[in-house]
Amino acid sequence: AQSVTQPDIHITVSEGASLELRCNYSYGATPYLFWYVQSPGQGLQLLLKYFSGDTLVQGIKGFEAEFKRSQSSFNLRKPSVHWSDAAEYFCAVGAGLTGGGNKLTFGTGTQLKVEL
C-alpha cells in the first residue's frame, strides 16, 4: 500500500525567504505525485503534479517540485514566499492507472506560517 510522509508539521518562514516543504512517499510502482494547498475552511487547490517525464515540475503561484526516485522524495519549493502563501500544504501519491481510479493517499500536511 502506498504512503506519504511529511516530516514537518509546522514551518515558519519570513516573507521573501525561500521555502522547501519535504515529502517522502512509499509506492511499489511509478508514483503519481501531487501537491495541494488548503486555506482554512476551504477545499484543496492543486499546485502541481508529476506523472512522468521531466523530474522538475513547475506549478502555479511560483511553486516547483522535484521528483527524486532514489530518495523517494517530491519536495515542494518556492524561491520567495509571499504572505498569501500561508496555508496547509498536502503531498499526495496516486495509485496510478488502474480500474479503480486514481485513489490518492495524503500526507498529514505541513502548516506554513509566513512572518512579515
Added chain:
Amino acid sequence: GAVVSQHPSWVICKSGTSVKIECRSLDFQATTMFWYRQFPKQSLMLMATSNEGSKATYEQGVEKDKFLINHASLTLSTLTVTSAHPEDSSFYICSASSGPGNTQYFGPGTRLTVL
C-alpha cells in the same frame, strides 16, 4: 476550468437525522468522484470512490449503510449521512476526476455539525 462545487457549505443537524451533501463538477464530466473526511488539523481520509452508474467502493472501516453515495450522472454525486450522530461531525470534501489516472479536482468542502 475544472471547477467542483459542494452544497451546502455548512450544515447543522440534530442527532438521528439524515443529511445530504451534493458534489457537482461544473465544467467537465466526472466519471469518478471521491468522498473524503477531514478532522480538525488532520489529513484527508478517503471514504469511498464512486464511478458514474456504478455502486460506490468504500474504504475499509467506512459503513456503506451509514454513508450512502449516489453517482447518478456525470456531473453529480451525493453523500447522505444517515442517522447522524455527533461523532459524524466533520469536514466532508469531494473531488472529481474525468477518468482513472486523471487529476482530482476538489470541492470547497462541507462542514457538518451534529448536535
